[in-house]
Amino acid sequence: xxxxxxxxxxxxxxxxxxxxxxxxxxxxxxxxxxxxxxxxxxxxxxxxxxxxxxxxxxxxxxxxxxxxxxxxxxxxxxxxxxxxxxxxxxxxxxxxxxxxxxxxxxxxxxxxxxxxxxxxxxxxxxxxxxxxxxxxxxxxxxxxxxxxxxxxxxxxxxxxxxxxxxxxxxxxxxxxxxxxxxxxxxxxxxxxxxxxxxxxxxxxxxxxxxxxxxxxxxxxxxxxxxxxxxxxxxxxxxxxxxxxxxxxxxxxxxxxxxxxxxxxxxxxxxxxxxxxxxxxxxxxxxxxxxxxxxxxxxxxxxxxxxxxxxxxxxxxxxxxx
Numbered sequence: 001x002x003x004x005x006x007x008x009x010x011x012x013x014x015x016x017x018x019x020x021x022x023x024x025x026x027x028x029x030x031x032x033x034x035x036x037x038x039x040x041x042x043x044x045x046x047x048x049x050x051x052x053x054x055x056x057x058x059x060x061x062x063x064x065x066x067x068x069x070x071x072x073x074x075x076x077x078x079x080x081x082x083x084x085x086x087x088x089x090x091x092x093x094x095x096x097x098x099x100x101x102x103x104x105x106x107x108x109x110x111x112x113x114x115x116x117x118x119x120x121x122x123x124x125x126x127x128x129x130x131x132x133x134x135x136x137x138x139x140x141x142x143x144x145x146x147x148x149x150x151x152x153x154x155x156x157x158x159x160x161x162x163x164x165x166x167x168x169x170x171x172x173x174x175x176x177x178x179x180x181x182x183x184x185x186x187x188x189x190x191x192x193x194x195x196x197x198x199x200x201x202x203x204x205x206x207x208x209x210x211x212x213x214x215x216x217x218x219x220x221x222x223x224x225x226x227x228x229x230x231x232x233x234x235x236x237x238x239x240x241x242x243x244x245x246x247x248x249x250x251x252x253x254x255x256x257x258x259x260x261x262x263x264x265x266x267x268x269x270x271x272x273x274x275x276x277x278x279x280x281x282x283x284x285x286x287x288x289x290x291x292x293x294x295x296x297x298x299x300x301x302x303x304x305x306x307x308x309x310x311x312x313x314x315x316x317x318x319x320x321x
Contacts, residue, residue: 001260003251003277010292014280017290018252021282032094032213035125042095042123049100057106059118064142071135072120073142074098076109083153083184083308084143085109086136087118088162088169090284092192092214093132094124104287104297108157112304115149117142121165124218129232136169144182153308156186157300160255160284163191167234167262170242183243185307187300190249190283193235193258195219196227200257207254207283239265244272246303248296250281274303 030041052058059074085108089096098105098118105116121135140156143149158166166186173179194201195215201208219227230237235258245266249259259275266273276299278285278292286293 001275001277003279007279007292007295010290010295011279013290014285014292017288018280018282021288031210032092032217035217038094038125038214038217045095045100046097049097050103052102052106056103057109059102059105062142065135065138069122069131069134071122071138072098073139074102074105074118074120076105076116076118077148078109078113078115080113081115081148081152082112083114083155083304084149085112085114085116085155085157085187085304086139086143087116088121088136088156088158088165089118090160090162090287091123092161092211093121093129093165093218094214107297108301108304112301112308114155114304114308115152117149128220129218132165133168133172136165137172140169140173140183144180151182153184153310154182155184155304155307157189157304158187158191159189159287161192163188164193164234167191167193167237167239167242168231171230171234171237171239174241179241179243184310185243185303186245187303188245188247188259188262189286189296189300190253190255191247191258191262192255193233193262194228195233196224198235198255198257198261201254204254211254235262235265239269239271242266242269242271244274244307246274246276246300248276248278248286248300250278250283250285252280252282253285255283 032038057076059076062073062075063070065071089098089101098120105118109116119139122131156166228236247259247263249256263273263275281292286296
């Protein structure tokens, strides 16, 4: 594992932010011990999502999927559309929302000249798996049929459990013979790829307790061996013939090993991959206003532009800072 030396310039700010964040979270404990706790946590987080400023690119709201199982898409269309990013948000498939990522979605759309399709997939406990995968595949199918977006190169983006969903979607499409040359890459940030718990998960006692509670809601009644099934934990899946990936994670993330192991398995399967490791950064670090987060966004944006352009060398994107 190599860490870019230039990132050391942002470590002190990261340390200070981490300390302040830990203090704030201790004052407002949230969790998933029961379904009721999970719903309260979701409501508390949803209540503090700020609206997009009026001068930002605004989303078009689209409903897709079968009757009774529709999924909401938040579609950001910049003036120039060179490709499409289908985005799956973080939150253990229990909390979070596509709406919470509107600011980042709008920024990707405008800085990378891509339409961003952010997927408001169904959540647990109301909808157990495979509802989330069904919604992800419905969103990809809609992109392929939309008049403006069909035949554009596609990059899948996922954060945390959204990264899990991105990999599961790629594997499912390949198994169906529907992966296609239009899907040119995937951005996988601090994903959960081994639901049974890898080494870094097990070593982080506090995080492990939260993960265990969350997975008991998502996969009730499943033991550790059952959770290693490929359709649940994509680290155990056949990863052959998948598109190039950018995998990102922080060294203070309990899911560090998930990303390190997935990078090795991705490349061992014959796929191209790039690994970015951010020093002293915790889970979801790039959702906060730090220089480390800004640098992670710049590297993600460069990857998206390069994959959409089909170039071997990352193209220049406009800086958000």
